[in-house]
Amino acid sequence: MVKSFNHWVRDRIPCSLLLPLYYSYCRLFYYPRQEQTRRHFHLPHLDETDLAKNKGSDTLFVLGSGPSINRISPERWRAIAAHDSVGFNWWPYHPLVPTFYLMESNGTPEEEAKSYLDVSTRRAADYADVPKICMELLDARDGILCGISEGWRRNLFAACTVPAIARNDKEFADVISYLKKRGVFSPKSRIRYLFKHCATLSTIVVLGAKLQYKNIVLCGVDLTSEEKFYQERQDLPDATDLKFSPGEQKHVTMTRYAWGNTPIDVVLEELRRQVLRPASIELYVEHDKSALYPKIPLAPDSVFELPVENVVRSVGRRAT
Numbered sequence: 001m002v003k004s005f006n007h008w009v010r011d012r013i014p015c016s017l018l019l020p021l022y023y024s025y026c027r028l029f030y031y032p033r034q035e036q037t038r039r040h041f042h043l044p045h046l047d048e049t050d051l052a053k054n055k056g057s058d059t060l061f062v063l064g065s066g067p068s069i070n071r072i073s074p075e076r077w078r079a080i081a082a083h084d085s086v087g088f089n090w091w092p093y094h095p096l097v098p099t100f101y102l103m104e105s106n107g108t109p110e111e112e113a114k115s116y117l118d119v120s121t122r123r124a125a126d127y128a129d130v131p132k133i134c135m136e137l138l139d140a141r142d143g144i145l146c147g148i149s150e151g152w153r154r155n156l157f158a159a160c161t162v163p164a165i166a167r168n169d170k171e172f173a174d175v176i177s178y179l180k181k182r183g184v185f186s187p188k189s190r191i192r193y194l195f196k197h198c199a200t201l202s203t204i205v206v207l208g209a210k211l212q213y214k215n216i217v218l219c220g221v222d223l224t225s226e227e228k229f230y231q232e233r234q235d236l237p238d239a240t241d242l243k244f245s246p247g248e249q250k251h252v253t254m255t256r257y258a259w260g261n262t263p264i265d266v267v268l269e270e271l272r273r274q275v276l277r278p279a280s281i282e283l284y285v286e287h288d289k290s291a292l293y294p295k296i297p298l299a300p301d302s303v304f305e306l307p308v309e310n311v312v313r314s315v316g317r318r319a320t
Contacts, residue, residue, distance in 0.1 A: 037137035043158040052189035057083040059215040066222030069229035079304040092123040093230040105143040106136035124151030132156040164197040165260040199253040223251040223291040
């Protein structure tokens with residue numbers, strides 16, 4: 001009876017009242033819980049480093065896990081390596097070392113955690129100078145932080161995630177407007193709080209906006225299935241058998257998989273409208289087979305031009 005009543009209230013309370021109540025709850029319970037876990041693992045706040053010192057271009061390439069990663073041409077890879085890039089989750093299986101890296105710590109199943117701890121330990125030296133941003137700090141007894149190597153801890157920072165709650169697309173637009181007025185998306189290079197809704201991809205786009213990139217290009221963000229680039233790679237024999245969800249099924253982030261959640265295509269479109277466009281930031285996909293195309297346009301060839309002054313950087317970022 002109590003649960004039914006709570007759902008009745010939750011589903012009928014006006015958005016104008018729901019949002020202040022929800023973020024009051026976050027201030028009282030959700031954010032302190034993340035802070036408690038951060039302290040437990042002795043992680044520095046992300047705002048203790050100035051991310052602007054790592055910024056070296058006006059274009060940010062987002063490195064996703066879709067199979068199209070394996071079909072990017074060598075010429076484009078040279079350009080991607082010469083510009084700034086951000087990898088996340090399982091990206092360490094790929095040889096290219098990104099400028100930034102994002103990971104989630106909470107709720108990782110045992111099999112996934114073991115694989116992640118293995119690859120992160122093996123790549124720790126390659127990622128030593130990469131700012132690594134850890135999110136979803138919700139439980140000190142769970143997640144990959146319990147077994148993370150000392151090498152991977154170098155330049156590992158904690159960011160408190162700012163969530164969203166929306167029962168429909170109109171309410172999600174209201175959430176973005178509400179948070180925008182409170183400075184959540186304002187330019188900043190010392191960052192303690194990062195927006196996250198539906199997927200880490202939302203956080204990365206907001207990070208790109210806060211660091212004032214002019215172009216954000218989504219590579220390997222296919223979202224047409226759960227297939228991953230590392231399952232196709234013959235040079236990654238320890239990763240080809242990793243199947244944490246049926247590869248042929250629709251990508252979970254393109255669905256309303258939980259109450260209050262908004263699919264990632266809607267999330268990105270609203271961020272484009274309210275956050276990116278007013279700041280003259282362009283969002284592109286690298287290929288036209290992405291489920292986000294044509295709502296998000298195809299990147300022009302000009303963003304893949306190789307900056308002469310950055311050629312040295314492109315060589316330095318290749319894994320040994």
